[in-house]
Amino acid sequence: MGSYILRRVCSTVAVMAMVGIFVFLLLRLAPGDPAAMIAGKSASAEVIARIRQQMGLNDSLPVQFMRWVHDILRGDLGTSIFAGRPVLELISQRLEPTLSLSILTMILSATVGICFGIIAAWRAGGLEDRILTGFATLGFSVPVFVVGFFLIYFFAIKARWLPVQGYLPIGSGLWPWLMHLILPSVTLSIPYVAFIARITRASMLEVLSEDYMRTAAAKGASSYSMLFHHALKNAGAPILTVIGLSFAGLIGGVVITETVFNIPGAGRLVVDAINSRDYPVIQGVLVLVSGMYVLINLAIDLSYTLVDPRIRY
Known part of the structure; x- marks a missing residue:
């Protein structure tokens, strides 16, 4: 158990190191000079050279990289080129809406997807299975923005049940906060519900065909006990894996x-930073998002020990 956790932690550190190198080189080697953008189109070469010197862009890439890593370890993600404010401050102002949307989406996706997958597996070949399989196929096929406009038109414009756009912080009240997140969370969760449901169905069908499941049925085990106490726990590893991988698609x-x-x-902050080539903001968001994604996958890997005791030994 201890060696398994140590291996996973070491691999996580290695992955974060590779992510840091990739993000640093990707933006440093991309076309465009941030010093020239700060100076403006009419700036002279001397002004641009002075700004490059102040930003440390004349140093070698290894020196720039080590300085960047040192600042990150101190909690300094740099200063926005155009806003003139610390990147960490800009991200913290935008983090609550993104985290709220992401967490609510994953809770909804995992809960509904697992339930749909269990029902489809239990009624394999039946009407419920065909309906849920058709929904899963449709969920993969329809783009997210199309679903979003569809839900806005019917539930916000026509029915006027929910707000059309915008966001209210959770400090404004639980229900106002939730009202502004229902439509975007449902929109974003549909492909993940379909993905998790299909993986859950396949994993459950494989477990339900095992000999020990037939033995449990012969001993008179209830359907609830067979599905949740026996089948779901043994099918948990693939389901946990797909929930972790869903965060990668959730970023886009x-x-x-x-x-x-x-x-x-x-997300909006990243788009604005890319359009203006604000390197520190892009780097800061990518590093934080990558770090969260790697830590979530580490938590998923460690949770395997709860559903599969064989990993502990």
Whole structure:
């Protein structure tokens, strides 16, 4: 157990190191000079050279990289080129909407997806299975922004049940906060519900065909006991894996969803920073998002020990 945890932690550190190198080189080697953008189009070569010297862009890449890592370890993600404010401050202002949307989406996706997958597996070949399989196929096929506009039209414009766009912090009240997140969370969760449901169905069908499940049925075990006490626990590892991997797709989906629903989150911040080539902001957001993704996957890996005792030994 201890060696398994140590291996996973060491691999996490190695992955974060590679992510840091990739993010640093990706932005440093991309076309465009941040010093020239700060100076403006009419700036002279002397002014641009002075700004490059002040930003340390004339140093070698290894020196720049070590300085950047040292600042990150001190909690300094740099200063925005155009806003003139600390990157960590800009991200912290945009983090609540993105985290709220992401967490609510994953809770909804995991809960509904697992339930759909269990029902489809238990009624394999039946009407419920065909309906849920068709929904899963449709969920993969329809783009997120199309679903978003569809839900806005029917539930916000026509029915007027929910707000069309915007975001209210949780400090404004639980229900107002939730009202502004229902439509974007449902929009973003549909492909993940379909993905988790299909994996859950396949894993459950494999477990339900095992000999020990037939033995449990012969001993008179109830359907609830067979599904949740025996089948779901043994099928848990693939389901946990797909929930962890869903966060990778969630990063791209959040950007689109925040744009459609006008949510001032970290995704919108990244888009604005890319358009203006604000390197420190792009680097800061990518590092934080990558770190969160790696830590979530580490938690998923460690949770395998709860559903599969064989990993402990």
